[in-house]
Amino acid sequence: DIQLTQSPSFLSASVGDRVTITCRASQGVSNYLAWYQQKPGKAPRLLIYAASSLQSGVPSRFSGSGSGTEFTLTISSLQPEDFATYYCQQVNLYPITFGQGTRLEIK
Amino acid sequence: EVQLVESGGGLVQPGGSLRLSCAASGFKFSDHYMDWVRQAPGRGLEWVARSRNKASSYTTEYAASVKGRFTISRDDPKNSLYLQMNSLKTEDTAVYYCTRSSSSTRYFDYWGQGTLVTVSS
Numbered sequence: 001d002i003q004l005t006q007s008p009s010f011l012s013a014s015v016g017d018r019v020t021i022t023c024r025a026s027q028g029v030s031n032y033l034a035w036y037q038q039k040p041g042k043a044p045r046l047l048i049y050a051a052s053s054l055q056s057g058v059p060s061r062f063s064g065s066g067s068g069t070e071f072t073l074t075i076s077s078l079q080p081e082d083f084a085t086y087y088c089q090q091v092n093l094y095p096i097t098f099g100q101g102t103r104l105e106i107k
Numbered sequence: 108e109v110q111l112v113e114s115g116g117g118l119v120q121p122g123g124s125l126r127l128s129c130a131a132s133g134f135k136f137s138d139h140y141m142d143w144v145r146q147a148p149g150r151g152l153e154w155v156a157r158s159r160n161k162a163s164s165y166t167t168e169y170a171a172s173v174k175g176r177f178t179i180s181r182d183d184p185k186n187s188l189y190l191q192m193n194s195l196k197t198e199d200t201a202v203y204y205c206t207r208s209s210s211s212t213r214y215f216d217y218w219g220q221g222t223l224v225t226v227s228s
Contacts, residue, residue: 001171034214036152043204043218044152050212087152091213095170096142096154 002026004088006099012107017078021102023071023088032092035064035073038101039084047086048073080106109133109217111205116222123195123226129188129205129219137161137183140208142215143190145201145224155179155203158188160210173199195226 003026013019023033031051036044046055048064051071061076075082083106088099115127129141140163143155156179157168167179178191188205202221209216 036215038152043220044215045218046214046216049209049214049216053212055216089152089215094168096157098152098154101151 001095002029002090002093002097004090004097004099006086006088006102009100009102011102011104013078013104014107015078015080019075019078019104021073021086021088021104023066023073023099025069025071025090028068029090029092031067032090033064033066033071034089034091035062036087036089037082037084038087044087078104109207111207111217111219113203113205113219113222116203116224118225118227119195120228121195121197121226124191124193125195125224127190127192127203127205127222127224129190131186131188131205131207134207136181136186138210140210140213141179141181141188142206142208143179143188144204144206144215144218145199146204146221147198147201150201153201156190157208192224195224197226200224200226 005024007022033051035048038044047058052064063074086102110132112130140159142157158179158181159166176194180189204221205219206215207217
C-alpha cells in the first residue's frame with residue numbers, strides 16, 4: 001500500500017498567515033493526488049485534485065503543487081473559515097489511501 | 108443540486124451484519140463511480156470500497172481490512188448505493204460516508220453527511 005505522510009500533523013497560525021502543508025508518498029503517485037478540508041462534525045470537501053487543479057467553488061487562496069512523491073498545499077492568506085483538518089489522498093493505485101491529517105488551529 | 112443521503116447505521120453486536128444505503132440525486136448516477144469512506148471516532152479517513160459504473164462493468168475494489176466481509180453494490184434505476192457489512196468487528200465502528208467520484212477526474216467531489224455504525228456488545 002502507498003503510505004502518505006503529512007507534515008506537520010498540527011499547525012498553529014494566525015489569520016492572514018501563509019501556510020504550507022506537505023504530503024510525502026512512500027512511492028510515486030504521478031500527479032494523482034488530492035487535498036480535502038474537513039471541519040468538525042462535517043464531511044470532507046475536495047479542494048485540490050490532480051495535485052494542482054483547483055476544484056470549482058474553492059477560493060483561489062488555496063493552491064497545490066508537486067508530483068511523484070512530494071506535494072504541498074498552500075493557503076496564501078488564512079481566513080477564519082480555513083481553520084480545519086486537511087487530508088491528502090492518492091488515487092494512483094489501489095487501495096486508495098489518505099494521509100493522517102494536518103490539524104490547523106488559530107494561534 | 109447533488110445530494111447524497113446515507114442511512115442504515117446503528118448499534119450492532121460484534122459478528123453481526125448491517126446494510127448501509129446511500130440515496131443519490133441531482134446528477135446522472137449511472138455515469139459515476141461511487142465509493143464508501145469511513146472515519147473512526149477521532150481518527151482519519153479510510154477508503155473502504157468502490158463501485159465502478161456500467162461502462163466499467165460495475166467492477167468493484169475493496170480495502171484489505173474489509174475484503175471478504177463487506178460487499179458494495181448499486182441499483183442505477185433507483186439511484187442508490189449500498190454497503191452490506193457482515194462479520195462486523197469493533198474496529199469497524201466509524202462514520203461511513205458515501206462519496207461520488209467525478210466522472211472526469213475520479214476524485215471524490217461530493218460527500219454525504221455520513222451515518223454512524225457502532226459495533227459493540
